[in-house]
Amino acid sequence: MGDIKLNLNPRMPSVPRPEDKTKINLRYMVIDPYVSIHIYWDEKSREVIYEVEEPLLSEGDKANLKRISDAMREVVNINMMEEEKTQENSLDYIEKTAKLIISELGLSIEQETFDKMFYYLYRNFIGLNEIEAMIHDYYIEDIECNGVGEPIYLAHRVFRNIKTTVKFHDLDTLSSFVEKLAQKSGKHISYSSPILDGSLPDGSRVNATYTTDISSKGPTFTIRKFTKVPWTPVQLLGFHELSPEMLAYFWIILQYQSNLMIVGGTGSGKTTLLNAIAFFIPQENRVVSIEDTREINLPRENWLPSVVRSGVTSGGVGEVDMFSLLRGSFRQNPDYVIVGEVRGIEASVLFQGMASGHASISTMHADSVDALIRRLETPPINLSPMLVNGLDVVAIVSHAIVNGRETRRLREIVEVVRVQADGTALTNTPFSWNPADDKFYFKKESKIFEKIGEKYGIPVEELQREFNTRTKLIYSMFQKKVFGYEEVQRIFNDYKKNPQEVLQRFQVSIA
Numbered sequence: 001m002g003d004i005k006l007n008l009n010p011r012m013p014s015v016p017r018p019e020d021k022t023k024i025n026l027r028y029m030v031i032d033p034y035v036s037i038h039i040y041w042d043e044k045s046r047e048v049i050y051e052v053e054e055p056l057l058s059e060g061d062k063a064n065l066k067r068i069s070d071a072m073r074e075v076v077n078i079n080m081m082e083e084e085k086t087q088e089n090s091l092d093y094i095e096k097t098a099k100l101i102i103s104e105l106g107l108s109i110e111q112e113t114f115d116k117m118f119y120y121l122y123r124n125f126i127g128l129n130e131i132e133a134m135i136h137d138y139y140i141e142d143i144e145c146n147g148v149g150e151p152i153y154l155a156h157r158v159f160r161n162i163k164t165t166v167k168f169h170d171l172d173t174l175s176s177f178v179e180k181l182a183q184k185s186g187k188h189i190s191y192s193s194p195i196l197d198g199s200l201p202d203g204s205r206v207n208a209t210y211t212t213d214i215s216s217k218g219p220t221f222t223i224r225k226f227t228k229v230p231w232t233p234v235q236l237l238g239f240h241e242l243s244p245e246m247l248a249y250f251w252i253i254l255q256y257q258s259n260l261m262i263v264g265g266t267g268s269g270k271t272t273l274l275n276a277i278a279f280f281i282p283q284e285n286r287v288v289s290i291e292d293t294r295e296i297n298l299p300r301e302n303w304l305p306s307v308v309r310s311g312v313t314s315g316g317v318g319e320v321d322m323f324s325l326l327r328g329s330f331r332q333n334p335d336y337v338i339v340g341e342v343r344g345i346e347a348s349v350l351f352q353g354m355a356s357g358h359a360s361i362s363t364m365h366a367d368s369v370d371a372l373i374r375r376l377e378t379p380p381i382n383l384s385p386m387l388v389n390g391l392d393v394v395a396i397v398s399h400a401i402v403n404g405r406e407t408r409r410l411r412e413i414v415e416v417v418r419v420q421a422d423g424t425a426l427t428n429t430p431f432s433w434n435p436a437d438d439k440f441y442f443k444k445e446s447k448i449f450e451k452i453g454e455k456y457g458i459p460v461e462e463l464q465r466e467f468n469t470r471t472k473l474i475y476s477m478f479q480k481k482v483f484g485y486e487e488v489q490r491i492f493n494d495y496k497k498n499p500q501e502v503l504q505r506f507q508v509s510i511a
């Protein structure tokens with residue numbers, strides 16, 4: 001390791017949401033000790049601003065940094081960088097190379113200045129340039145750029161949509177930045193293939209468009225930050241997104257291969273919930289997942305992930321779409337098929353799969369069960385009511401303001417009891433969230449438990465008892481602060497093998 005310390009994961013402070021927006025003024029470090037974020041109310045524009053504070057360089061230092069960067073671009077061996085698997089090695093490599101260049105150019109640079117320059121070299125050669133700081137900000141969910149000269153906008157966990165002071169000032173810089181995003185996600189973007197859907201090495205999702213047409217504002221990009229390690233069910237409980245009963249319910253319905261769809265608006269937390277409750281799919285089940293960009297991340301071995309490959313040529317040669325992937329997946333004889341996001345005609349393959357006994361979990365954009373069913377039954381999807389009937393449970397997630405704070409809640413769990421010939425559905429809503437007191441209610445008996453009971457020959461009382469026991473176990477895990485990915489996974493697996501032992505360990509009495 002070189003002399004320079006760059007802490008890319010400093011401790012994040014907890015950020016409370018102030019009652020009064022005009023009083024917002026806080027600072028936190030995201031790349032220690034070089035970069036901090038300053039979020040403040042700007043009286044002039046009357047809005048909250050997100051400012052990235054990077055080290056200041058004098059004009060002379062900037063000129064030197066440019067000379068060093070130019071030389072570096074010549075000598076940096078890209079292949080070598082790729083091979084430097086660990087971040088530490090790449091940082092080391094950048095530092096050594098920079099020092100070599102400085103001595104070759106005969107520059108004399110003080111250590112303090114070199115340290116600042118080193119940050120910029122890191123940022124531009126290893127990191128994501130102007131937005132590197134935002135990538136390291138735990139509070140950021142989305143990063144959006146709508147073209148040249150446009151401020152970058154963010155979705156912040158606490159302050160929601162805020163404007164930043166960062167812009168891409170010219171077409172060349174923005175174009176090459178978008179090319180960099182493509183290269184980092186192992187894809188290609190160009191004039192003739194102008195749309196990028198990919199994932200960055202840290203697991204974030206990236207979408208970008210490419211145009212170098214001077215009459216438009218140029219390329220655009222959106223980055224949805226994603227944690228590499230998905231949140232566990234117990235963590236979601238910690239955020240108060242849902243209740244222990246709701247989790248125990250998912251645990252049971254997924255054990256008995258029910259068909260579940262998670263719906264909600266954009267960014268409401270559908271994929272996050274899907275990843276978390278996938279912990280409940282029995283370990284021995286074979287799971288196949290299908291999606292546009294890699295977001296599904298399952299804590300299991302018996303899993304075959306596939307990602308849609310978009311056309312390499314304009315004629316679509318090499319293209320593998322959702323429809324054919326899904327059709328192919330059924331031949332792999334999965335116990336569960338997971339579809340990242342259902343949008344179009346692939347829904348018919350999914351529902352036919354359900355009808356022939358392949359359980360599925362998927363997400364779809366819709367705000368209610370009625371809206372969902374309407375979308376499924378009208379063009380372009382056009383499913384028959386009989387096929388829609390295959391769906392067992394719909395979970396509805398949404399953004400919610402609780403005590404003036406932006407949060408996410410699992411608003412309702414709705415069971416599809418029967419879809420009638422006229423296309424309308426009879427439903428049952430066992431769980432719901434009440435915005436008035438921010439509490440979750442268990443309202444009605446589950447109809448799906450009856451269905452499971454019949455299909456598997458289990459008395460409903462037994463399922464009910466199991467539900468109560470698992471609710472207690474999940475709550476006890478939460479109280480004992482058992483949140484981690486591996487820990488949680490192990491406990492669920494142990495429970496499958498030896499429930500008594502796990503219950504004893506968590507001091508849970510059988511309901």
Ligand SMILES: Nc1ncnc2c1ncn2[C@@H]1O[C@H](COP(=O)(O)OP(=O)(O)OP(=O)(O)O)[C@@H](O)[C@H]1O
Nearest residue numbers: 141225239241265266267268269270271272273408
């Ligand atoms: N319960 C939660 N608490 C805090 N943040 C959350 C929660 N659930 C999701 N998020 C964050 O919100 C962002 C959006 O979540 P996610 O991608 O799951 O939403 P989505 O509904 O699948 O969005 P899209 O419609 O774009 O597919 C992510 O950055 C995620 O980390």
Ligand SMILES: [Mg+2]
Nearest residue numbers: 270271341363
């Ligand atoms: Mg999603």
